[in-house]
Amino acid sequence: MLRYLSIVFLSLIVSGSALAQSTITGKVTDASTGEPIIGANILVMGTTQGAATDLNGEYEIDDVDPGTYNLRVSNIGYVTLMEEITVGEGTLTLDFEMELTSESLTSLEVFASRSDQTTPVAFSDVSQEEIRVQLGSRDLPEVLNVTPSVYSTNSGGGAGDARINVRGFSQRNVAVMINGVPVNDMENGWVYWSNWDGVGDAARSIQVQRGISNVNLAVPSVGGTLNIITDPSNNEAGGMVKFENGSGAFNKTTLMLNSGLINDKFAISAVGVRKEGEGIVDGTWTDSWAYHLAASYQVNDDNRLDLFALGAPQRHGQNLYAQNIATYDRSYALGLDSYDPAAADVFWEKGRLFNSNVSGVSNSYDGNQYVGDGWINPSIQSRYSKNFLNERENFFHKPQVNLNWYSELTDKLTLTNVLYYSGGKGGGTGTLGDIEYDYSHAQRIVDWNATIADNLANLDGSGDAVANGIIRNSRNNQWTIGDILKLTYQASDELELQAGLDWRTAEIEHYREVRDLLGGRYYIDNSNDLDPNRETRLGDKVAYNFDNTVDWLGGYLQGEYSKDKFSTYATVGISTVKYSHLNYFLDDPNKAGLQETERESDNLVGYQAKAGVLYGLNDDLDLYLNVGAISKVPIFDNVINDGTGAINEDPENEKFYFYEAGTRYRDPSGRFGFNLNYYLTDRRDRSFTRGINFQDGTEGLINITGLDQMHTGVELETSAKLAEWARLDVAASHNLWEYKNDVTALYTPDQNNPSVQDTVSLFVEGLKVGNAPQTQFAYTLTVEPMQNLDITLVGTTFMRHWSDFDPLDRDDPSDRAQTWQVPNYTVFNAHLNYALPGVFEGSSLFLNLFNLFDNTYIQDATDNSRFNGYDGDHDADDAEVFFGLPRRYNFGVRINF
Numbered sequence: 001m002l003r004y005l006s007i008v009f010l011s012l013i014v015s016g017s018a019l020a021q022s023t024i025t026g027k028v029t030d031a032s033t034g035e036p037i038i039g040a041n042i043l044v045m046g047t048t049q050g051a052a053t054d055l056n057g058e059y060e061i062d063d064v065d066p067g068t069y070n071l072r073v074s075n076i077g078y079v080t081l082m083e084e085i086t087v088g089e090g091t092l093t094l095d096f097e098m099e100l101t102s103e104s105l106t107s108l109e110v111f112a113s114r115s116d117q118t119t120p121v122a123f124s125d126v127s128q129e130e131i132r133v134q135l136g137s138r139d140l141p142e143v144l145n146v147t148p149s150v151y152s153t154n155s156g157g158g159a160g161d162a163r164i165n166v167r168g169f170s171q172r173n174v175a176v177m178i179n180g181v182p183v184n185d186m187e188n189g190w191v192y193w194s195n196w197d198g199v200g201d202a203a204r205s206i207q208v209q210r211g212i213s214n215v216n217l218a219v220p221s222v223g224g225t226l227n228i229i230t231d232p233s234n235n236e237a238g239g240m241v242k243f244e245n246g247s248g249a250f251n252k253t254t255l256m257l258n259s260g261l262i263n264d265k266f267a268i269s270a271v272g273v274r275k276e277g278e279g280i281v282d283g284t285w286t287d288s289w290a291y292h293l294a295a296s297y298q299v300n301d302d303n304r305l306d307l308f309a310l311g312a313p314q315r316h317g318q319n320l321y322a323q324n325i326a327t328y329d330r331s332y333a334l335g336l337d338s339y340d341p342a343a344a345d346v347f348w349e350k351g352r353l354f355n356s357n358v359s360g361v362s363n364s365y366d367g368n369q370y371v372g373d374g375w376i377n378p379s380i381q382s383r384y385s386k387n388f389l390n391e392r393e394n395f396f397h398k399p400q401v402n403l404n405w406y407s408e409l410t411d412k413l414t415l416t417n418v419l420y421y422s423g424g425k426g427g428g429t430g431t432l433g434d435i436e437y438d439y440s441h442a443q444r445i446v447d448w449n450a451t452i453a454d455n456l457a458n459l460d461g462s463g464d465a466v467a468n469g470i471i472r473n474s475r476n477n478q479w480t481i482g483d484i485l486k487l488t489y490q491a492s493d494e495l496e497l498q499a500g501l502d503w504r505t506a507e508i509e510h511y512r513e514v515r516d517l518l519g520g521r522y523y524i525d526n527s528n529d530l531d532p533n534r535e536t537r538l539g540d541k542v543a544y545n546f547d548n549t550v551d552w553l554g555g556y557l558q559g560e561y562s563k564d565k566f567s568t569y570a571t572v573g574i575s576t577v578k579y580s581h582l583n584y585f586l587d588d589p590n591k592a593g594l595q596e597t598e599r600e601s602d603n604l605v606g607y608q609a610k611a612g613v614l615y616g617l618n619d620d621l622d623l624y625l626n627v628g629a630i631s632k633v634p635i636f637d638n639v640i641n642d643g644t645g646a647i648n649e650d651p652e653n654e655k656f657y658f659y660e661a662g663t664r665y666r667d668p669s670g671r672f673g674f675n676l677n678y679y680l681t682d683r684r685d686r687s688f689t690r691g692i693n694f695q696d697g698t699e700g701l702i703n704i705t706g707l708d709q710m711h712t713g714v715e716l717e718t719s720a721k722l723a724e725w726a727r728l729d730v731a732a733s734h735n736l737w738e739y740k741n742d743v744t745a746l747y748t749p750d751q752n753n754p755s756v757q758d759t760v761s762l763f764v765e766g767l768k769v770g771n772a773p774q775t776q777f778a779y780t781l782t783v784e785p786m787q788n789l790d791i792t793l794v795g796t797t798f799m800r801h802w803s804d805f806d807p808l809d810r811d812d813p814s815d816r817a818q819t820w821q822v823p824n825y826t827v828f829n830a831h832l833n834y835a836l837p838g839v840f841e842g843s844s845l846f847l848n849l850f851n852l853f854d855n856t857y858i859q860d861a862t863d864n865s866r867f868n869g870y871d872g873d874h875d876a877d878d879a880e881v882f883f884g885l886p887r888r889y890n891f892g893v894r895i896n897f
Helices: 002-012 104-112 128-134 140-146 330-334 341-346 448-457
Strands: 022-030 041-044 050-052 058-064 067-074 081-087 091-093 096-098 122-127 150-153 163-166 174-178 203-210 224-230 238-246 250-258 266-277 286-300 303-311 314-317 358-360 388-390 393-397 400-408 413-433 469-490 495-516 522-525 534-536 541-563 566-587 596-600 604-616 621-632 654-666 672-693 699-723 726-739 743-747 758-762 773-786 789-802 825-835 844-850 858-862 880-883 888-896
Touching: 022 041, 022 081, 041 058, 050 058, 081 096, 122 128, 122 140, 122 672, 128 140, 128 203, 128 789, 128 825, 140 150, 140 163, 140 203, 140 224, 140 773, 140 789, 163 174, 330 341, 358 448, 448 469, 522 541, 699 743, 699 758
Parallel strands: 022 091, 022 096, 174 224
Antiparallel strands: 022 058, 041 050, 041 067, 067 081, 122 203, 150 163, 203 224, 238 250, 238 888, 250 266, 266 286, 286 303, 286 314, 303 400, 314 393, 358 388, 393 413, 400 413, 413 469, 469 495, 495 541, 522 534, 541 566, 566 596, 566 604, 604 621, 621 654, 654 672, 672 699, 699 726, 726 773, 743 758, 773 789, 789 825, 825 844, 844 888, 858 880
């Protein structure tokens, strides 16, 4: 296949040139600002001749034969220009003014609070071109490993199951925004990337702001902020269709349509995506759709409305259970110094693509499955495959709609407002009840045929089969409404003042329901205190059933001052969060009789304060410094236990203190530049809750507070233009993330005898914060060996990666061993893009090769696994891991029209 693809690419590459005597020269500027555009490409179509504009927006193309040509001028973010020219003897001067592809892009950046070169924070931009070339239909975070202190993996390999860490903080502490709207889970901060499957096809750019960032939200970011901007409505009529194929029977079709500007006021753009595949890892199939709609309306000279709608109704098989190293690769495990060879005889080798969440089933089994309620396919349908069953499957649709209003109220006062709605219906599957397992090896695998046989044999008095074990859905149905308002006042040429509000409210339904009875007619559920021993059938609620609500409100004031080479800003903000819980299955012991449990927290108040200063030593070199403090309210799970109804009466805010200094340099020729910064994030009073059964039979929470962490490091980004046809980008970071102290909490076992107290302690001082490499390098070489062909080679090296662990598991004072360190690894990806010439102009062929050299490496690890560990002494044979995927490809054609 790869040989065939290479032949196709090479057969389409046509080159040729002739001696010429004429020169084309000129300047390219922004039509709205008059500023020179750096790096615009000017190409004489039908030849190999062209040039890129320099720091002054100027270009020169020498040795052009006299004649008539089409001259193409292009630059990312601007409307491509095409002009027929006639070249005679001597010099032809042609100047061009380029317009942004959409007038709404600038306002979108305002909504999203994006940083620029005058902002004193550390940030990295990933352009639309980089996303288009390097993503290759992977999960969107995976393209960000080329930025310092950012680590993303595809976890177990399921579509949309990626995760991302920034500066050692998981995505629970990273604010992810799409077009200025936060998309983190309202209860726990997690981001489910399968909900945003189509964003990669519509993304115009991603900005990673590391650390405190300049985004102002009710619940601020800690590790950093991911600012994703999607394509606004396009003023140029046309469209694009893209066809992709890849490893794992992957097929994807993308269609984009643009109306163009209608009556100088209205434009609409739409993207539709259909994706299917069997997956690389066993059982990680995908079946998804995605859509993105952008519409804009210029009400008048002072008011503009933009409407965005996006979503991705999808189903996919998951691989959620990491395994012992030997399960995936025995020889790799035995090659590790700290792996006990005896463990390899316990954990039998299954291969790198093994997935314990999927196993075979007789194709004679024809039981139906309850999947959705109208948003996700029919409610009752056949299972995905007749030959296997997934224990873990995800199905969800989370549409998001936001209406952006941009208004110039006066010459000095500007209003931006984002009103948004985000729904969501779906969930994930698992087992419930008594399931039969295959225990022939250490890896526990569901035996579906034995479970079905056991259910069929369990008959009631009427001869109906009563299921002992079933497949259940864990449902998460939700809606969120929010509004983000900003008022900006230009007090003078130097001073800008801003005030803002961030309001949102959400209600989330949590319940389990019967998905597949596995041969039974019904299942007896005894989890409902108010209605025990119920007969339940497909779609009936089981196990738990409760609603949670989250109400957020925040406000901030900000001032920015800029004059000559000096700029500074300061922000203060306050936020309040309130949680409530209504449990339909849990009897409230504080009420007479059988009644539902209701809990409500107090208003929890947090704050943020931050400031920064930037000074330009000259036109090319800047220095900046920023500091900040955040008092962050606890997440829902640290306030209310929605399983027991226990409430933390005195939750404590976490505190974060930020210090950062950096410099930016740009060579006057535009051929070299770098960003270098040092940061320190001091995390204090991290809190945990542990459930407890009091002596009187009631349940409560132990509030463990006071755990401190230090996150510090140095980050570097540099870029060099090696030649007109070659560019090298390098990113590096070296960090130190570790726990600073042990903690002890007091609690009262007997609520009737408060004089007697007990303690619970966590012994974590000096342990490394795991789950991401603390040293990493990324190097990207982009070359254009001949006209229309671009080749990009991306390498990443990850080092000093300690495995993840739960501090609550470190309650033994004699257990002080460091967590297991994952072996260092390097992986390369290659990306080829060929722009088709002649009648196919505007279209391109592309090929992506991931893990080019088919390296074997571990990308995720958990220390001392209670399920897949061997002897519990924090070394290689006790870790459960996910390996990186083997070499795979993605190729296709993109046709513009």
